[in-house]
Amino acid sequence: MTIVVTLSPELEEILRERATRQGQDVNSVASELLASILEWNKI
Numbered sequence: 406m407t408i409v410v411t412l413s414p415e416l417e418e419i420l421r422e423r424a425t426r427q428g429q430d431v432n433s434v435a436s437e438l439l440a441s442i443l444e445w446n447k448i
Contacts, residue, residue: 410435 412420424431
């Protein structure tokens with residue numbers, strides 16, 4: 406499934422920096438972060 410999310414330039418930069426630090430693709434990092442917050446909110 407493809408979902409397009411529009412981020413502010415500031416949030417995009419934070420996401421790209423995190424992906425770079427982790428040596429991962431920005432899409433993978435975004436997906437992991439979203440999955441984590443959705444799981445956390447199930448509690």
